[in-house]
Amino acid sequence: MTGIVFRLLVILTAFAVGAWAQERVVDDNGKFVEWKWPEVKLNAEEHKLLAGRSDTPKMAIDYYLALPAKYFRNVENSVERRVTFIERETLSDQYLHAEYWIPSVDAGGFRVTIRLFDNEDGEPLIAVRHGGGNKRLLENDKAKPGELIWVTLGRPNFYRFREGKWVPVDGGILPGVTIEQVLDRYRNHYKAHLKQPTQTKYIALGYELPRTGTTVRVTGRENFMNPLKKYVWATFAFDGKKFVPRPAIEGHASIEFSKSRYQFTVAEAAAGIAIEYTVAVSEELSGILPIPGGSAGMGITLAQPDGTPEKPGRLVPFETLTGNGQRYGMFDTGLPPPREERAIVLKSGIQRYTFKWDGRNWNGGSDTSRPKGDSFPPGDYVLNVSCAGLAVTEDGTVRFRVENEVVVKLVE
DSSP states (O other): OTTOOEEEEEEEEETTTEEEEEEEEEOTTSOEEEEEOOOOOOOHHHHHHHHTOOSSOOSHHHHHHTSOGGGGTTSOOOHHHHHHHBOGGGOOSSEEEEEEEOSSTTOOEEEEEEEEEOOTTSSOEEEEEETTOEEEEEEOTTOOTTSEEEEEEEOOEEEEEETTEEEEOOGGGSOOOOHHHHHHHHHHTOOGGGGOTTSOEEEEEEEEOOSSSSEEEEEEEETTSOTTOOEEEEEEEEOSSSEEEOOHHHHHEEEEESSSEEEEEHHHHHHOEEEEEEEEEOSOEEEEEOOTTOOGGGTOOEEOOOSSTTSOBEEOOEEEEEETTEEEEOSOOOOOOOOOOOOEEEOOEEEEEEEEEOSBOBOOOTTTTOOOOOBOOSEEEEEEEEEEEEEEETTEEEEEEEEEEEEEEEEO
16 A cells, blocks of 8 residues: 555553553554654643753753653653653652653663762762663673573763763763672572573673662672562762772662552551561671660661571661651660670571551650650651661771662551
8 A cells, every 4th residue: 555654553551651652653564664652741740840840950850851862762752751751759859760661562662760969069970870771791692501691780871960961970980890790709609590500591780779878789680599589789889979889798688678669548557557578688798796885776786696506697677767757766765785796797598577557656665665646647758677787898897788768658
């Protein structure tokens, strides 16, 4: 049918952006030409986000809307369309995640995370992590059954934004992960791959930009490990100039929730809710100390062993739920009993915990059995779980902190 362009209508229902339709345009021979997008229709919240943007970028959304078109590949990327891609629950002044994938085989899409880090010179360091930033550290086409066939690493790009232009920052600001480090861990520490002697192995690593704080983790998914988990390979913290390596424990301990977001009614919270999570240590770690001189709510989050092999040292979490002027956590539990502060060995393994809460404000009972406060009103809150202590390293004793957080939404 000469001169006629065939169109295939594709319908997408996306949780973040509602129902859209793209038309797949092909030529007379059925060859793909382009995707045709419908008119953008913004809701009230999206109009508000656009109206609040600053001419001089200040917040994560301002920089996101100013990103070069290359980050969006074959997705329409007008500022009006871009704002519909934002995952609202991630949005803050310093952080934003957005993504969209056209619902057709190999149609493509994009994924972008932006995080602003406070630089000591007052000019923000802008980190941009995108779906196309993966590099092959290893590609072994001649791998035999059971051998490692490839290793990839996804790194963020770093920029300054000056006079409307994106100025790249030297990649050396963030230490890399070498193939030698990966192979050492794979050969000398991992044992799971030995259980599948004929399975072709791969490792996909990536730098995770944090929603809060200054710590960037390198996490990995390995097809020979639990496919539902990400394993921490390295940890770096921003010191105002550059990212510096953190103690090994921050790369080998992690806290994971069973869901990415929780929602309860105010009545359910008042009746008591429970959120399960795990604290995992992937390798045995020595030279671990508690922080001296505090109570359980002030940073002593490391349990001491009693000297028997059956009860080795373990990380004990500290839980806080905060937001909208509300706060719950065992910040004050009174004077702690004396204890010996000596270096211990953390054994590898997974500990399971449950955060229990009755919907009310509380800082802990202290020594006076302090009563609980008012109930939290409806709104979004952040449950933060952390384990802190001291680690003995070649450079001396340094503090460590392993943490994770999740949004808890209360509704009427």
